[in-house]
Amino acid sequence: MAEDDSLGAYLRACRQRVGPADVGLPVHAKRRTEGLRREEVAVLAGVSVDYYTRLEQGRDQHPSPSIVRALAVALRLTPAERSHLFLLAGLTEPQSYTSETRESVRSLLDTLMPDPAYVVTPPGDFVAWNDATSILWIDPATLPPEHRNLAWMTLMDPRMRELWIDWESIARETVAYLRAAAVRYPDDRRLMSLLAELRAESTEFVDWWNQNDVVVRRSPRKRFAHPTHGEISFTNESMELVGEGLLFMVYVPADAASAMVCRTLCDKPHDTRRLRAVESTG
Known part of the structure; x- marks a missing residue:
């Protein structure tokens, strides 16, 4: 995992995704490899070819903030990719998160019924969720604690x-998110364990991980195929809980028909399975 996550490997992957025409350089002949040459990146970033080569080869892993900014511009990085590059260069402190959330947040999940909503840790472990998540989706409480994880469920649960x-699009988003999380939380044992398991059990995960994509290209709509009610469309909103480092996610019906299905399926008495499931994650 360390080699895949290195500064040099990421610079190389980004360089190979940018063509000469993308940065205003002339294209005279067919190239043996895709992307920019090292000397071209060096010129664009205002550094020596030798220095840039050392960065890619891992012989210098601590560039200054000004050099990282110049490389981000030269490689036409998006804001997410730029942040990832800074993290790899050791210029941002690793972040932390909690493993449980406030009771007020749990109550908020219930008020969002019949819209599915839940809270997960950065590695994707479920902390709390409402009944709509269990009814319309898959009940996390039915899974072993180690697999009560959004990424594992997406990639491994048939x-x-x-x-x-749009499973493949969602799965690719998940892998891109995990790659960014691995740099934000490099010492997190749970995250490293999850990545090792996915690497060992999913060839798709390995293929997508090796693409070095950290841009979460969220689909405008998330479409579910309900076994009895057909397609249900949602828009997905997410936010980080300040002070906890947890991710709060809610799925809002994208049209009247989808909203009606949610109300129909959730408009019946429910037990306290959500509260028991939350307690069992501790």
Whole structure:
């Protein structure tokens, strides 16, 4: 994992994704490899070819903030990619998170019924969720604690492939998110364990991980294939809980028909399974 996450490997991957025409350089002949040459990146960033080569080869892993900014411009990095590059260069302190959330947040989840909503840790472990999540999706409480994880469910649970109409797009988003999280939380044992398991069990994960993508290209709509009610469309909103480092996510019906299905499926008495499930994650 360390080699895949290195500054040099990421610079190389970004360089190979940018063509000469993208940065205003002339293209005279077919190149043996895709992307920019090292000397071209060096010129664009205002550094020596030798220094840039040392960065890619891992012989210098601590560039200054000004050099990282110049490289980000030269490689036409997006804001997410730029932040990732700074993290790899050791210029941002690793972040932390909690493993439980406030009771007020749990109450908020219930007020959002019948819209599915939940809270997860950066590695994707479920901390709390409402009944709509269990009814319309897959109940996390039915899974072993180690697999009560959004990323694992998306990539490894065959039911998710049937549930998500655009499964591959969602799965790729998940891998891109995990790659960024691995740099934000490099010492997190739970995250490293999850990545090792996915690497060992999913060839798709390995392929997508090796693409070095950290840009979360969120689909405008998330489409579910309900077994009895057909397609249900949602828009997905997410936010980080300040002071906890947890991710709060809610799925809002994208149209009247989808909203009606949610109300129909959730408009019946429910037990306290959500509260028991929350307690069992501790």
